Amino acid sequence: MRTTDLSELAAFDAVARHKSFRRAGEERGVTASAISHAVTNLEARVGIRLLNRTTRSVSLTDAGAMLLSRLSPAFGDIGSAMDGLNQFRDTPFGKVRINAPSSIASFVLGPVVGRLAEANPNLAIEIVTTDRLVDIVEEGFDAGIRLGESLRDGMTAVRIQPRLRFAVVGSPAYFAKRPLPKTPADLAGHVCLQNLYPTGVRYAWEFIKDGRSVEFQPTGPLASDDHELLVEAALSGAGLAYVWENRAERDLRDGRLVRCLEPWCQPEDWLYLYYPTRKYISAGLRAVIELLRA
Numbered sequence: 599m600r601t602t603d604l605s606e607l608a609a610f611d612a613v614a615r616h617k618s619f620r621r622a623g624e625e626r627g628v629t630a631s632a633i634s635h636a637v638t639n640l641e642a643r644v645g646i647r648l649l650n651r652t653t654r655s656v657s658l659t660d661a662g663a664m665l666l667s668r669l670s671p672a673f674g675d676i677g678s679a680m681d682g683l684n685q686f687r688d689t690p691f692g693k694v695r696i697n698a699p700s701s702i703a704s705f706v707l708g709p710v711v712g713r714l715a716e717a718n719p720n721l722a723i724e725i726v727t728t729d730r731l732v733d734i735v736e737e738g739f740d741a742g743i744r745l746g747e748s749l750r751d752g753m754t755a756v757r758i759q760p761r762l763r764f765a766v767v768g769s770p771a772y773f774a775k776r777p778l779p780k781t782p783a784d785l786a787g788h789v790c791l792q793n794l795y796p797t798g799v800r801y802a803w804e805f806i807k808d809g810r811s812v813e814f815q816p817t818g819p820l821a822s823d824d825h826e827l828l829v830e831a832a833l834s835g836a837g838l839a840y841v842w843e844n845r846a847e848r849d850l851r852d853g854r855l856v857r858c859l860e861p862w863c864q865p866e867d868w869l870y871l872y873y874p875t876r877k878y879i880s881a882g883l884r885a886v887i888e889l890l891r892a
Contacts, residue, residue, distance in 0.1 A: 609636035705844040746868030758890035761865040789837035790816030805862035
């Protein structure tokens with residue numbers, strides 16, 4: 599088989615998996631037009647339409663579905679064979695794409711990416727952050743990081759570090775007018791800013807102490823899915839914020855924020871890196887997992 603044939607088949611495989619020329623191009627490191635050209639050439643050579651294209655969507659024809667079912671295992675075997683060469687290198691070679699929530703990526707991955715890059719100079723690490731729920735298979739990621747949400751079937755989850763926890767914080771000016779709450783029940787007498795999932799759904803503040811779990815649903819004047827914004831609102835005296843401890847760490851240390859209910863905010867043991875169970879674990883992904891577990 600000619601190199602051009604294999605390149606065209608790889609382009610088709612990427613488009614078929616992602617249902618997108620743009621995402622296929624991002625995975626392959628080329629433009630969407632280059633991917634489209636390769637697939638068009640492939641269809642012209644075999645004389646059969648493999649993809650149905652509209653301005654909004656891409657779908658497989660019956661012929662395309664049959665070809666993909668045969669190609670995917672073959673490309674998996676090729677990937678495994680190429681990755682097997684890493685045993686003859688000092689460090690892994692290749693690319694690892696990771697998806698992580700924007701709200702925690704900086705303090706989960708930030709402390710380790712330098713060590714990971716230094717220990718694996720031949721490894722290209724690509725991290726894409728977003729708080730929306732991502733289908734890592736469809737969008738071409740090797741692995742994702744989640745905060746304990748349920749995973750769909752066919753995924754393997756590995757518990758990783760660090761253990762995160764929430765903090766309830768307010769400004770000194772805010773607490774100059776109100777007493778510090780001692781229990782979650784005391785929050786009823788405070789202005790409590792609301793937390794949103796990226797979907798817009800509000801979520802409760804969760805507390806636990808001595809095995810006792812308590813939820814509090816805030817009704818304050820501001821709601822956001824951005825912890826940075828909630829911290830800024832708390833700094834301005836707008837109310838109490840329920841944010842990741844790491845987001846408020848500097849302001850707490852400098853006295854610009856005051857923490858309350860700390861005994862009720864226990865470290866969470868629910869941070870996971872996950873990947874498709876059937877996917878071959880490359881040496882690069884294995885290096886990422888080992889470092890995040892340490």
